Amino acid sequence: MKALVKDRAEPGLRLMDVPEPAVGPGDVLIKVERTGICGTDLHIRAWDGWARRTISTPLVLGHEFVGVVVRTGPDVQDITPGDRVSGEGHLVCGKCRNCQAGRRHLCRATVGLGVGRDGAFAEYVVLPAANVWVHRVPVDLDVAAIFDPFGNAVHTALSFPLVGEDVLITGAGPIGLMAAAVARHAGARNVVITDISEERLELARKIGVSLALNVGTSTIADGQRQLGLREGFDIGLEMSGRPEAMRDMIANMTHGGRIAMLGLPAEEFAVDWSRIVTSMITVKGIYGREMFETWYAMSVLLEGGLDLAPVITGRYGYRDHEAAFEDAASGRGGKIILDWTD
Template identity: 80%
Template sequence: MKALVKERAEAGLWLVDVPEPVPGPGEVLIRVLRTGICGTDLHIRKFDDWAQHTLKLPLIVGHEFSGEVVEVTPGVEDISVGDLVSGEGHLVCGKCRNCMAGRRHLCRNTVGLGVHRDGAFAEYVTLPASNVWVHRTPVDPDVAAVFDPFGNAVHTALSFPLVGEDVLISGAGPIGLMAAAVATHVGARNVVITDVSPERLDLAAKLGVSLALNVGQTSIADGMRRLGMREGFDVGLEMSGNPQAMRDMIASMTHGGRIAMLGLPAEEFAIDWATVVTSMITIKGVYGREMYETWYNMSVLLEKGLDLSPVITDRFSYHDFDAAFDTAASGRTGKVILDWSGGARPERARHEPTKAEAAATIDTSGGT
């Protein structure tokens, strides 16, 4: 089969032929239909310091995907050949204290798909059945492919109650955009998202935010005045990992405000802890998805009409992976999708849909 492999300890990825994986006990074999390019994949392609100290080569990369089940091993229940599925890319040990207590997202022994074991940028991938999420209602395979980052957005956004609250989101990358869509959908009063990319702020405006603010030109305080806000934000969602963005967020919170921080800084940085203390601000670190409460939340949000289609801006055949990665690295787009089912969309008419694709009623307005 074809797969995108990190073959050598240098920048780049290579599309090569590798053996098709064989599912082990309790695993499922999945034919990959779509994959999403993540920031982690960009780090791996660049082979930066993190990648150099984390990866064991060669490695098939990728962890965001949707696909069709083609084989289940004996003993696997509730998953059938032909099901459209996504995958939870964090494989946990099941034996540590947190796993035994049902807090699997806090497992200290987590293994990452496409990081610590061969991933999903391939024609086929295997996963433990416990990590396979079956889409029981019709979902566009493109949207199903981004359930991993969508889960990050939902986990972060729903860390604190949002109904009627004023929400500040720093970073209008794909996950920040999805978090903005969630906050708006569930009933936040004002949703303000900040960035310096005009293209991404334009995408945010399409998602119905109250204000998409270019902080290179306008301050958050000015934005609050435009919205008639007299006090600070109730909830902050930090998605950028940018030190100044975090400092500005802390300075913009109301007393008793709560911040969920998903953005991963490149290095340590200082913040105004005196304001955190005297304003009684809560800061919560967020990583991955709660298994599997977040997955239920995602599916229900889509069932109830949440539209993620504006977030997916670019689609490529996997043969054009270099162009796709360059687009994702530009910092000017939403989510970038690789099509593994027979070519990019202009050529799709030449191929019969898979069973899973045929079952998914695609509605670009967000309905099913």
């Protein structure tokens, strides 16, 4: 089968012929239809410091996908050939305290699809049945391909009640944009999103945010004044991993404000802990999705009319992966989709 492979410890990817993955007793073999390109995939392609520390070659990349089940192992129940599915990309041990307590998203032994084991940038992928999400209602294939990052957005956005709240989102990348759409849909009063890319801020305006603020030319305090906010933001969703974004968010929260932080910083940085303490601000780290509560929430949001179409800005055949990755790495658009059906 064809697959996009990090075959050498150097920048770049290769489209190669590799063996079809083996199917174990509890596994599901999936014919991949579409995949989404993630920031993790960009790091691996660039072979940056994180990738050099984390990745063992050769490796088939990819963890955002939708496909059709073609075969199941003998121990698999309730999943049948022909089912359209996406996959939870965090494979957990099932034995640790958190797993046994039903908190699988907190497993310390998590292995990432397309990071710690071969992934979905291929014609076929194998997953344990426990990681397979069957789409029981019709869903657009492009949207189904990005259920993984959509789940990150939903997990982050729904960490705290949103109804009637003023929400600040720092970082208008694809997950920040999806979080903005979720916040609007879930009843936030104002949703403000910040970035320095006018292209991405324009996508946010199409989603319907209250204010898309270019922090290269304006401050978050300017945005507060523009909207008539007098006490700061109730909820903060930090999506950029940028030190200045987190500091500005803390400085513009109301007393008792709550921050969910998904953005992963490249290195340690200082924040105003005195402000966090004296303003009684809650900061919660977010990683991945709750299995599978977040997935239920995603499906229900889509059934309820949530529109993610503006977030998807590029579609390429898998043979055009170089152009697709360049588009994804440009920092100007939203989610980029690879089609594996041609």
